[in-house]
Amino acid sequence: MSRGEVMSLPSTVNTSMSVLIVDDEPGMRSFLTKAMSKKFALVETASTITEAEQLRSKGHFDVLIVDIRLPDRSGIEWHEALDDSERQSDIIFMTGYADMDVAIKALRAGASDFIMKPFHLEQMMSAVDRCIEKRLLKRENFMLRRELSHGQSSTIIGSSDAITEVKQVIERVAPTNAVVLIEGESGTGKELVARQLHQLSGRTGPFVPVNCGAIAPELLASELFGHVAGSFTGAKASREGLFSFASDGTIFLDEIGEMPMNMQTALLRVLEQRAIRPVGSEKEVAINVRVIAATNRLLIEEVEKGTFRRDLYYRLNVLNILIPPLRARPEDVVELTHHFTVQISRDLGIKPVLWSHEDLQVLKQHEWTGNIRELKNMIERCILLGKPPAEYWKKDPLPNAPETLGFPLDWTLKDVEKHHVTQVVDAYGGNKSAAARDLGVSRKTLDRKYKDWFGHDDDHEADQALES
Structure with a gap:
């Protein structure tokens, strides 16, 4: 297959898997290439460790099938592959010499399997299948960790x-x-x-x-x-x-x-x-x-x-x-409110709150510019503060507060900016990307200001329970 050419794949091929065959015998390379093409989307071959390293420098290989005796150096001495934990390629060693000490040394060096020549094709394919299964399991675990971290x-x-x-x-x-x-x-x-x-x-x-x-x-x-x-x-x-x-x-x-x-x-x-x-x-x-x-x-x-x-x-x-948008379907607000109340209460280890009819009516009438994310954050704040939604938006006048317009006269410009920016972010339910567009600044600028004000970027967007 020429460089840049996409291989036509049979249905059994693992569409993201690749294998590198390293053997100085042309017949063995040809035999394994034909067999591995039924399993891998990309099959490459090399006759020496030097050639193999050149190929590895240009692309990732999930499985390496390596003859131990090669012209330039032994496969067991291929430390670039054996010690490369980040690449995590599975290695299957082959040898035509029945030496148990060599087999033990190969397995200790990190080989996934060790096969004696001559071998039955089924024996090699079984070893390859075990490597593929291990690679797929690693990917599945990787994605599972991502899922759990996103919640x-x-x-x-x-x-x-x-x-x-x-x-x-x-x-x-x-x-x-x-x-x-x-x-x-x-x-x-x-x-x-x-x-x-x-x-x-x-x-x-x-x-x-x-x-x-x-x-x-x-x-x-x-x-x-x-x-x-x-x-x-x-x-x-x-x-x-x-x-x-x-x-x-x-x-x-x-x-x-x-x-x-x-x-x-x-x-x-x-x-x-x-x-x-x-x-x-x-x-x-x-x-x-x-x-x-x-x-x-x-x-x-x-x-x-x-x-x-x-x-x-x-x-x-x-x-x-x-x-x-949520404002176009206010009848869903009550159902969403009950869902979030149960979910958040469970996460906090407390008994779910029962909202009053007045609370639910207030929630249904709200504009919800931040949509579902804003509603979820609102319910969470109400539960944590012990303040029902109907009470949350009520403006309690400050005692002896003079009836003046704007911000307090003793506020600095930084205080005014901080107050306005955080209000806009809260209005978008913590979505700083949306708030940044509304404020006319970049997301990086907003993150920098939050870090200056709070000592961290306070990224509410990591909480994405029902949001994209």
């Missing part, structure tokens, strides 16, 4: 006509493999919709959420596609990208409108070619990943302004789901 729910709450229609659309489009674009204001639950699409899709791989606006533009390509060692400053080892972790599953590209133009071009190629190219690599690797994107912007307006590629917009907008 995401997977239930869409609400029975209004508006949200019922959204649920019906999800059920219709979930079984397809088509790209989906989810649009809606910040805090409406776009990630929740994406999770439902994945759960109902029947795909066997994981759900991988990526916030495109939270990753530095210069690192986004590496995060999504992976990179090879030495491809940029700090890239000491090769690393798989999130597209690889999402193999046979779904990748959710949140805040797609924040993606830089050069990455839009790269993503368009991925959608058209169904293949990724790690940063610094000369090879493309075929993928089997469903792409779901989301934005709180009107992407068509971004297209007209020239900040978003028109061809990528139409490629993403194959199926569109528009999530209504």
Whole structure:
């Protein structure tokens, strides 16, 4: 297979797995290449350790099948691979010499398996299957840790006509493999919709959420596609990208409108070619990943302004789901309030609060500019402060306070700025990206001010129970 060419994959191929065969016998390399092509998306060969290291410097390999006796040095002395814990390649050693001491030394050096030549193909394939299973388990554990750290729910709450229609659309489009674009204001639950699409899709791989606006533009390509060692400053080892972790599953590209133009071009190629190219690599690797994107912007307006590629917009907008803001479905507020009250009370280890009719009416009548996220944060504050929603918004006059307009005269300009900025952030339910746009400053500026005021960035956006 020539460089840059995507291999045509049989159905049994692990679409994000790669193998490197190192053997000085051309016949053995040819035999194993044919066999491994049924298991791996990328199969490479080398006749020496030197050639193998050159290939490893350009791309990641999940499994290394290595003959112990090679022209330049022994496979057991391949310390670059054996001691590279960050790359975590599984190594299967082969040898034609029945030496038990060598076998023990190989296993102690970190080999996953040791096979004597000549061998039956089934013996080699069984060893390879064990390595693949181990790699897939590591990826699954990685994604599970991400899921637990995000603490995401997977239930869409609400029975209004508006949200019922959204649920019906999800059920219709979930079984397809088509790209989906989810649009809606910040805090409406776009990630929740994406999770439902994945759960109902029947795909066997994981759900991988990526916030495109939270990753530095210069690192986004590496995060999504992976990179090879030495491809940029700090890239000491090769690393798989999130597209690889999402193999046979779904990748959710949140805040797609924040993606830089050069990455839009790269993503368009991925959608058209169904293949990724790690940063610094000369090879493309075929993928089997469903792409779901989301934005709180009107992407068509971004297209007209020239900040978003028109061809990528139409490629993403194959199926569109528009999530209504919370103010457009006030009948769902009561159901959401009960859900959050039970959830938050359970997390705090206290008995759920019973809100009065007046509390629920006040919540239903509120504008909720921060949507579901703002409602959840509001319920949490009310529970922690022991203050019912109906009482929360009441303005208690300060004793002996003069009737003056504006801020107190003894406040500094910094006090005024801090008060105004934190009020805007709270109005958006802690969504600092949305608040920054409203304030006309960058998200980094807002984070810097919070760190100056509070000693940390107080990032409420890490709490994403029902938000994308």
